[in-house]
Amino acid sequence: MVVNSANNHKNGGDGLQTRVEIKNLSKAYHIRKLFTDVTVTIPDRSVFVVLGHNGAGKTTFLRIMCGLIPATSGQVDYIIDGQVLTPAEKRAQLGLVSPDLQLYDDLTAVENLEFFSEVRGLPFTIDRAREMMEFVGLKGRGHDFVGTYSSGMKQRMKYAYALLHEPHILVLDEPTSNLDEVGVALVDRIIKRQKEKGIVIMATNEPEEVSYGDQTLSLA
Numbered sequence: 001m002v003v004n005s006a007n008n009h010k011n012g013g014d015g016l017q018t019r020v021e022i023k024n025l026s027k028a029y030h031i032r033k034l035f036t037d038v039t040v041t042i043p044d045r046s047v048f049v050v051l052g053h054n055g056a057g058k059t060t061f062l063r064i065m066c067g068l069i070p071a072t073s074g075q076v077d078y079i080i081d082g083q084v085l086t087p088a089e090k091r092a093q094l095g096l097v098s099p100d101l102q103l104y105d106d107l108t109a110v111e112n113l114e115f116f117s118e119v120r121g122l123p124f125t126i127d128r129a130r131e132m133m134e135f136v137g138l139k140g141r142g143h144d145f146v147g148t149y150s151s152g153m154k155q156r157m158k159y160a161y162a163l164l165h166e167p168h169i170l171v172l173d174e175p176t177s178n179l180d181e182v183g184v185a186l187v188d189r190i191i192k193r194q195k196e197k198g199i200v201i202m203a204t205n206e207p208e209e210v211s212y213g214d215q216t217l218s219l220a
């Protein structure tokens with residue numbers, strides 16, 4: 001396990017507002033150690049990439065980042081304007097795109113957005129939902145059942161959901177999974193845009209995506 005820093009992250013000229021502090025983070029399933037004592041600070045306006053072979057622990061790392069599963073030991077703090085976020089505040093500041101995220105096939109896209117916003121206690125308006133559907137290239141498809149969507153459309157839909165509340169921290173597991181060329185270009189824009197205003201934490205082995213990383217964590 002190696003943490004590399006390209007040391008080229010800027011703080012946008014307006015000071016450090018958001019950061020993620022990972023301290024002595026370890027995860028093991030029984031005797032299988034995935035990572036041990038990861039200590040790193042992810043600064044504002046930067047991209048953090050997690051690399052590693054299949055089964056190395058990338059998804060597990062991201063799940064811990066999102067508070068979905070516990071670490072074996074160690075700590076992850078999200079800090080905005082000097083305040084450590086509570087778990088509820090953390091959820092409001094996170095957007096997640098992951099193969100694990102299951103949309104409801106028997107709800108329309110807009111209903112999915114509304115449902116998940118309610119579940120997470122996040123704001124929802126139909127105008128914002130329409131804006132996001134258009135942004136991800138699904139204009140006019142918001143009232144179709146998600147069960148009728150292709151896999152690439154579902155992936156785009158996950159971006160609409162993740163970005164709906166303009167999170168400070170965007171967590172991406174296999175960001176371009178199932179996407180065509182236009183979709184890949186969309187993700188490129190999303191990552192660059194997010195980097196201008198917050199943090200991206202992503203797991204990938206795609207060289208193009210790895211090259212976005214200001215810091216990389218290689219899990220062996």
Ligand SMILES: Nc1ncnc2c1ncn2[C@@H]1O[C@H](COP(=O)(O)OP(=O)(O)OP(=O)(O)O)[C@@H](O)[C@H]1O
Nearest residue numbers: 029032034052053054055056057058059060061203
């Ligand atoms: N709930 C669990 N209980 C036991 N072992 C688990 C559990 N979840 C994951 N693992 C194991 O932890 C290891 C890491 O899994 P993980 O999904 O994080 O890997 P990954 O790097 O994301 O892999 P991939 O590139 O294939 O997506 C694997 O060996 C997996 O079998």
